Amino acid sequence: xxxxxxxxxxxxxxxxxxxxxxxxxxxxxxxxxxxxxxxxxxxxxxxxxxxxxxxxxxxxxxxxxxxxxxxxxxxxxxxxxxxxxxxxxxxxxxxxxxxxxxxxxxxxxxxxxxxxxxxxxxxxxxxxxxxxxxxxxxxxxxxxxxxxxxxxxxxxxxxxxxxxxxxxxxxxxxxxxxxxxxxxxxxxxxxxxxxxxxxxxxxx
Amino acid sequence: xxxxxxxxxxxxxxxxxxxxxxxxxxxxxxxxxxxxxxxxxxxxxxxxxxxxxxxxxxxxxxxxxxxxxxxxxxxxxxxxxxxxxxxxxxxxxxxxxxxxxxxxxxxxxxxxxxxxxxxxxxxxxxxxxxxxxxxxxxxxxxxxxxxxxxxxxxxxxxxxxxxxxxxxxxxxxxxxxxxxxxxxxxxxxxxxxxxxxxxxxxxx
DNA sequence: GTCTATATTAAGATAGAC
DNA sequence: GTCTATCTTAATATAGAC
Numbered sequence: 450x451x452x453x454x455x456x457x458x459x460x461x462x463x464x465x466x467x468x469x470x471x472x473x474x475x476x477x478x479x480x481x482x483x484x485x486x487x488x489x490x491x492x493x494x495x496x497x498x499x500x501x502x503x504x505x506x507x508x509x510x511x512x513x514x515x516x517x518x519x520x521x522x523x524x525x526x527x528x529x530x531x532x533x534x535x536x537x538x539x540x541x542x543x544x545x546x547x548x549x550x551x552x553x554x555x556x557x558x559x560x561x562x563x564x565x566x567x568x569x570x571x572x573x574x575x576x577x578x579x580x581x582x583x584x585x586x587x588x589x590x591x592x593x594x595x596x597x598x599x600x601x602x603x604x605x606x607x608x609x610x611x612x613x614x615x616x617x618x619x620x621x622x623x624x625x626x627x628x629x630x631x632x633x634x635x636x637x638x639x640x641x642x643x644x645x646x647x648x649x650x651x652x653x
Numbered sequence: 654x655x656x657x658x659x660x661x662x663x664x665x666x667x668x669x670x671x672x673x674x675x676x677x678x679x680x681x682x683x684x685x686x687x688x689x690x691x692x693x694x695x696x697x698x699x700x701x702x703x704x705x706x707x708x709x710x711x712x713x714x715x716x717x718x719x720x721x722x723x724x725x726x727x728x729x730x731x732x733x734x735x736x737x738x739x740x741x742x743x744x745x746x747x748x749x750x751x752x753x754x755x756x757x758x759x760x761x762x763x764x765x766x767x768x769x770x771x772x773x774x775x776x777x778x779x780x781x782x783x784x785x786x787x788x789x790x791x792x793x794x795x796x797x798x799x800x801x802x803x804x805x806x807x808x809x810x811x812x813x814x815x816x817x818x819x820x821x822x823x824x825x826x827x828x829x830x831x832x833x834x835x836x837x838x839x840x841x842x843x844x845x846x847x848x849x850x851x852x853x854x855x856x857x
Numbered sequence: 858g859t860c861t862a863t864a865t866t867a868a869g870a871t872a873g874a875c
Numbered sequence: 876g877t878c879t880a881t882c883t884t885a886a887t888a889t890a891g892a893c
Contacts, residue, residue, distance in 0.1 A: 569770035613821020
């Protein structure tokens with residue numbers, strides 16, 4: 450019969466795990482992954498390095514969990530944006546706008562998540578999450594193609610290309626720090642609508 | 654008066670530097686950056702680890718030089734492709750086709766250069782070279798906008814987005830290993846033409 | 858459970874023989 | 876100039892006290 454921690458104990462452990470992650474979020478937002486050593490995160494959380502290992506098996510797991518925590522929120526926000534009323538193109542455009550707007554609100558953090566050199570475990574997560582974003586877009590694009598709103602195309606290819614396009618178009622402004630949503634977002638949406646090929650792309 | 658090596662000696666050093674880089678290219682093509690430790694590169698080149706430091710100040714410089722050596726060729730090929738006759742859209746499409754075709758000819762290596770987790774120095778080079786590719790595309794796009802072939806848009810934004818789009822669309826096929834140029838390239842070109850917004854995009 | 862202080866380790870880098 | 880063998884180091888990860 451396997452041992453299980455009493456619920457109260459488990460709750461404490463979970464709470465500390467969350468506190469460590471929250472500290473890591475703050476550190477990441479200020480200094481990027483470059484500032485996220487185990488020691489620095491422990492200090493930010495107000496605990497010792499040893500205690501970090503109560504919640505995480507090691508640095509790689511922590512870095513990956515940090516990434517997942519933050520990017521899962523973005524994925525959720527993007528997925529929610531695709532549920533607005535409108536055609537496939539409008540829904541994808543809403544998703545792109547949501548993603549870009551949120552990134553530009555926290556440029557240092559967004560740059561860290563999107564492009565900053567980091568632990569290989571983080572790079573692996575990046576590949577996984579880019580696939581997840583792709584799948585969200587691909588679903589909308591497939592529907593648009595099926596109903597004739599969009600021209601024939603591979604939804605997966607277009608969706609993957611859009612994920613890469615949005616990320617790369619944001620990296621420059623995010624890295625510069627002079628991130629002005631008003632300048633970048635309309636251009637990104639126009640690009641997206643053209644790339645999707647909806648008949649009204651030229652009007653946007 | 655500064656000391657200078659005799660030309661014959663300098664030539665020997667240059668030759669060995671090239672041999673080390675060539676060995677690194679082979680290793681990268683087989684095993685990616687994961688296999689490119691200093692020790693492994695030295696073994697592949699048939700020299701000792703210590704001798705590597707005659708040509709390179711350290712691992713980061715070697716990894717970055719390796720990246721630059723290979724990607725500079727790709728940049729050159731892409732730039733050459735934009736000099737073909739035709740409108741801006743045709744030239745950009747030719748560049749995209751060139752880039753994708755060459756990547757799919759050496760999928761393991763292309764994946765390593767495009768997306769594989771690697772030394773931070775390599776990530777820094779990735780950012781620089783993506784800018785360089787962007788600039789090549791941006792020049793063509795700006796010309797297309799100026800002459801009215803393409804609709805109004807920010808050449809830098811469209812160019813950056815295309816760089817990201819092409820890379821991300823290739824990552825999946827390259828990682829899977831089942832890279833069939835015939836499947837991916839036409840879709841990529843169609844995406845590119847739509848994204849540029851040329852009037853004939855729908856025909857392609 | 859939490860801390861301090863220490864051990865590990867894995868790679869990169871170097872010194873000195875030849 | 877080149878090699879072997881060693882050293883460094885910068886973290887991470889752990890052991891054991893409290």
